[in-house]
Amino acid sequence: xxxxxxxxxxxxxxxxxxxxxxxxxxxxxxxxxxxxxxxxxxxxxxxxxxxxxxxxxxxxxxxxxxxxxxxxxxxxxxxxxxxxxxxxxxxxxxxxxxxxxxxxxxxxxxxxxxxxxxxxxxxxxxxxxxxxxxxxxxxxxxxxxxxxxxxxxxxxxxxxxxxxxxxxxxxxxxxxxxxxxxxxxxxxxxxxxxxxxxxxxxxxxxxxxxxxxxxxxxxxxxxxxxxxxxxxxxxxxxxxxxxxxxxxxxxxxxxxxxxxxxxxxxxxxxxxxxxxxxxxxxxxxxxxxxxxxxxxxxxxxxxxxxxxxxxxxxxxxxxxxxxxxxxxxxxxxxxxxxxxxxxxxxxxxxxxxxxxxxx
Numbered sequence: 076x077x078x079x080x081x082x083x084x085x086x087x088x089x090x091x092x093x094x095x096x097x098x099x100x101x102x103x104x105x106x107x108x109x110x111x112x113x114x115x116x117x118x119x120x121x122x123x124x125x126x127x128x129x130x131x132x133x134x135x136x137x138x139x140x141x142x143x144x145x146x147x148x149x150x151x152x153x154x155x156x157x158x159x160x161x162x163x164x165x166x167x168x169x170x171x172x173x174x175x176x177x178x179x180x181x182x183x184x185x186x187x188x189x190x191x192x193x194x195x196x197x198x199x200x201x202x203x204x205x206x207x208x209x210x211x212x213x214x215x216x217x218x219x220x221x222x223x224x225x226x227x228x229x230x231x232x233x234x235x236x237x238x239x240x241x242x243x244x245x246x247x248x249x250x251x252x253x254x255x256x257x258x259x260x261x262x263x264x265x266x267x268x269x270x271x272x273x274x275x276x277x278x279x280x281x282x283x284x285x286x287x288x289x290x291x292x293x294x295x296x297x298x299x300x301x302x303x304x305x306x307x308x309x310x311x312x313x314x315x316x317x318x319x320x321x322x323x324x325x326x327x328x329x330x331x332x333x334x335x336x337x338x339x340x341x342x343x344x345x346x347x348x349x350x351x352x353x354x355x356x357x358x359x360x361x362x363x364x365x366x367x368x369x370x371x372x373x374x375x376x377x378x379x380x381x382x383x384x385x386x387x388x389x390x391x392x393x394x395x396x397x398x399x400x401x402x403x404x405x406x407x408x409x410x411x412x413x414x415x416x417x418x419x420x421x422x423x424x425x426x427x428x429x430x431x432x433x434x
Contacts, residue, residue: 081123089113096122102133110182116191125186132185132235144187144225145180151228162290165355167224170217174199184229189242192222196243212245219243256382260371264382265432267369276361278331279344279353283379285328288314293353295343302329302337327432 076085076097086094093114100107111117111125148171156164178195179187196218202209223240230238256264268284271277282292291309299308302324309320324332332343342352362376 079119079123081119081126084119084123084126086119086122094119096125098122098126098129100126100130100133102130107133109186111186112182112188112191116178116194117188121188125188129185142183143181144184145176147184147229148176148180148225151225154228155224162288162355165290166217167221170214170221174218175221184226184234184236187239189239192239193243196245200246212247215245219245256374260369261382264365264369264371264374267365269432271361271365273361275335275344276357278335279358280361280365280379281328281331283376284382285322285325286380287322288380289355289358289376293344293355293358297338297340297343300324300332300337300343305329 076087078085083099085097085099087097089095095113096111096117096119098107098109098111109129111122111129117125152164152168174195175192179191196215198204199210199215199218200212219240222243223238226236226238226240229236265284268277268280271280279292282295283289287309291313294313295307295309299310301307305324306321307324309322311318311320314320335343344353345351346353346357348354358376366372366374
């Protein structure tokens with residue numbers, strides 16, 4: 076390592092030719108070496124200040140961890156995984172690996188600054204990355220939430236650091252999705268799904284037409300199906316709510332499940348990966364096929380769920396009734412559809428299937 080003009084402060088150059096700063100110091104005759112950060116997030120002056128702060132933490136008796144951010148993150152997601160949905164695990168891991176791991180993964184919690192994370196967020200918003208992509212504030216918020224949750228976990232485990240996630244700033248944004256589709260396009264979409272040649276994935280997408288989220292359906296188990304009462308249960312941990320969701324099995328869904336092959340237990344949609352069930356990757360692949368066949372290139376998979384809200388409002392049904400189909404815990408979430416005109420009053424799912432599914 077190369078010494079700087081500051082006592083106990085050194086650096087080496089990484090493969091990109093950028094300086095990586097390290098602090099050397101002794102406390103009670105014990106020698107320490109700690110990584111502080113790297114360019115461009117940290118310069119020599121900032122590194123020297125970080126070294127002084129680090130030494131002060133040691134001398135004050137604060138708990139200072141040797142574990143890296145990545146090690147803490149691995150513990151954090153496993154700790155939360157049991158109480159949250161598979162989609163949460165997928166999204167937070169994806170965002171951490173894509174936007175944070177290479178930049179702060181090898182650092183200790185004490186050596187990461189809010190300015191460093193704010194720069195990552197600003198670069199995402201401004202498109203200052205390898206592919207020049209400008210990320211939406213909603214995506215950037217997921218990164219902010221990742222940092223806040225991670226640091227809360229770190230603090231709870233005795234490391235005396237400030238939760239830098241609380242200092243991060245993102246612009247205000249409207250996270251509501253205003254969805255619209257013509258009857259003609261909706262009919263093409265229904266026909267494409269009902270005629271899709273892969274039986275398992277046909278059943279999966281038919282279930283999505285009932286207003287469920289993609290990972291709710293992916294994780295469904297045969298034990299949660301009750302053909303006697305023609306209902307199915309989505310446990311709270313899967314449904315992202317504080318209580319279980321009980322929903323009706325329509326004749327359309329019943330036929331799709333029977334064609335797929337009814338079993339007594341296990342995942343309904345089995346996959347070959349570690350989870351045991353199908354994944355977002357598989358769903359996205361087949362959705363691209365359906366989208367291409369239906370001529371809806373810009374429609375997202377989650378928009379199938381918005382389709383239910385759109386048609387429910389246009390059929391004259393109350394927000395409470397539409398919310399019961401979608402599993403919303405309050406009408407506030409359902410209000411995203413209330414800017415659309417109402418037509419006539421019919422049953423929400425029944426009306427939709429009557430209109431678009433051949434008898």
